[in-house]
Amino acid sequence: MRTSSGAGELLVELHRDNGVPLHQQLESAIRTRIRAGLLRAETVMPSTRALAQDLSLSRGVVVEAYQQLVAEGYLISRGGGYTLVADIAVVSPTHSIATPAGPPRIDFRYSRPDVSQFPRAAWLRSVRRVLNETPNRSFAYLDGRGTIELRTALSDYLNRVRGTAARPDNMMICNGFAQGSRLLLQVLAAAGLRRLAVEDPSDNDLREVAAAVGLEAVGVPVLASGVDVEALERSGADAVLVTAAHQFPTGAVTSAETRAALVAWAGRGDRLVIEDDYDAEYRYDREPIGALQGLAPDRVAYAGTASKTLAPGLRLGWLILPAWLVEPMTRAKLMDDRGSPVLDQLAFADFVARGEFDRHLRRMRPRYRELRDTLVERLAARVPELEPVGVSAGLHVMTWLPPGLGEGALQEAALERGLGVYGLAPYWLAGDGPAGLVFGYGSLNRSEVVEGIDLLADAIRAL
Template identity: 85%
Template sequence: MSRMRTSSGAGELLVELQRDSGVPLHQQLESGIRTRIRAGLLRAETVMPSTRALAQDLGLSRGVVVEAYQQLVAEGYLISRAGGYTQVADIAVIEATTALKTDAGPPRIDFRYSRPDVSEFPRAAWLRSVRRVLNETPYRSLAYIDGRGTIELRTALSDYLNRVRGTAARPENMLICNGFAQGSRLLLQVLAAHGRRRLAVEDPSDNDLRDVARAAGLEVVGVPMLETGIDVGALERSGADVVLVTAAHQFPTGAVASAETRAALVAWGGLVIEDDYDAEYRYDREPIGAMQGLAPDRIAYAGTASKTLAPGLRLGWLILPSWLVEPMAQAKLMDDRGSPVFDQLAFADFVARGEFDRHLRRMRPRYRTLRDTLVERLAARLPELEPVGISAGLHVMTWLPPDLHEEALRDAALQRGLGVYGLAPYWVSGEGPAGLVFGYGSLSRKEVVEGIELLADVVATTRGR
């Protein structure tokens, strides 16, 4: 019969022994440990249980365990250290991980969209906010919280957004979520439960939300983009009762909704979800206010710290029409009982003390330089790839001429260690003109220059074929 037990010494170990198999127990123990090391399940420098503890746990004599350990030390899988303890050796793990490696890793220069420069995260200022929160937060604030989030963060954000984005936010109409991903998912689920049936999205647009909408029971339809924003006439004909727009800086085209388009959206009969994902980054013109301030009862506004601070913070927010506040708060509580309190309070302090404004003022010139460099190098080396849209945000889109194909460029660039990305995933219908989307937020100026040089070589080679 088999006997499977876990050691009680330092570093638990699961080993299966077949006591009636005829194979000596020390060999079974060797094989079990060796297999786990080769599979990478016991990593380098993992401290093994003592021979005495493992023997007691597995019901073996200590001599059996000592013999197994000695053999594995001789083979190079384990190392016996001074002080009487044993560790997994580096060489064994290298052998395992090398065997498991299946690809060459990420591109050396990656123009992937949606990556801010997290190396510029304001650690010192954030640490000051964290310390204040840890020192000053009353214990009662650590209990279960309102589904909308802490009042401190909702107040700080409503003040900030009303001042900077022209919203009409009130703390009681705000909800804190784990990024736009959670906020939009919960919102679509609640809207479906309230009878909404068809979601219109800009075409092209970010594709992440479409599967979420369909899973919530909503039909998804694409509405063409014009230079002045979404085609509201086509929206009215679509039969949609909810529309998701990126009016301040459309993704991926970079277009801005005109005053006429914004007014038509406000007058449209359905609910507008306004994704204000990177409106803080404008480089050649004054920022345009959020639509939510024009019609707070008909627009649900979504914002996030992912593009401004760091995606890993998982901090997002919604400004909701009054009728959506309570069902959304209940949905948030049912989903995860609320976002972490200390993170919310630290961000509230960070915003209220003006650190968020200072960080954005510091980052705008950096991102503008990167964008200007990208546009300049495209004009010099690949003039047929002409950027469209305004000078804003963390990405640039270009159309491709007819003799260049997204997939061929992508694959050829990857062979050179360069990541470039086409428009194909963003077309709602699955078909549309070819183009490229360049994200530059996480790159250095040198990497942008080198990346475009590599792309120019790739284009020439691809055309040569």
């Protein structure tokens, strides 16, 4: 594809008092930019008349410079009076930055849905409908909570599917869980909260954010029934982050008794439960449990995202907030970025309201379930010592490692065979919990899962 470089966009510095002819200075400047890759192949150069006018030169000076560069092979003159940058080898910097080795051929990295299945046609219909029907005023600056259309569509969907108690006025649209959780922790720290409890093990991203805003993160053990509420009570935490519907990474589901105990814990003081409902749409053995937020709307801040269900590159997330957090969170969002992109919000609102989101999830559930079943069956056949834990749900499977088999050595042996596997060490708060592996399978196909487990079995035998 050809790009154009207008006369005003060609940054050339000329010195009229250094004794070097101007056409040579112009040649040198253009030649240097081409060799550095700053003017790419097939870029259309400014006309000689336009460039001469822009640089306050006679046209003859520019013509002479262009002719010399054409003769040297840096430029190509085409009929019709335009000149292109030639395709030449770009000179690399002397001190290049070392590039890491290529990725594994088969990669069990977690948090990668199958983005090849993104429903492009349905999304395009929503985008077209939005562009054709949205009034002009909707493209102005927004309320920090996001468009009313998306907040309405999501509150209807989440109340129906996840059992939440959402209303459009207590929802906020954010750029994924990353932004929403960061803003929430900032607001909580500003309100005087000092200690955040996290499940141990759990994703470490939020622990780092907590430290950055001045909150102390304390770990609370995860039981088969969910977070240990008695240990939570002893922790002295002001807030707790839970993945109640499908704990990450153990796969545990919070029991009814633990859910009630969490709500009671929050109600005994000015405490908050932060519910990360990151992949509850993918439960394969039964219907997923309802969101904790529906039990205590004033004590639970609910977070959801399209990253696992549609594509992480959309950067679409949402929060259902207790009433006392709506105003400060709205201010924080406005100060952070003035609001998430309106076109994406309106397209997603249309996508959800017309049932396309439901249809996409119905199509993806059997696909992911087949991958999970294949992974579990292949583990049982080839490496039965790696027994999966947790329920049939989500986009990952966790296994403990038997005594004497270390995560680091196994990861290295697997990588030598072109396989990426990942240990539990990053997810323990103190980094010293039992060894295990987390298998993400969302972006793989069935044959890759089978081959990957075969390679893992070979790596284990070698150790």
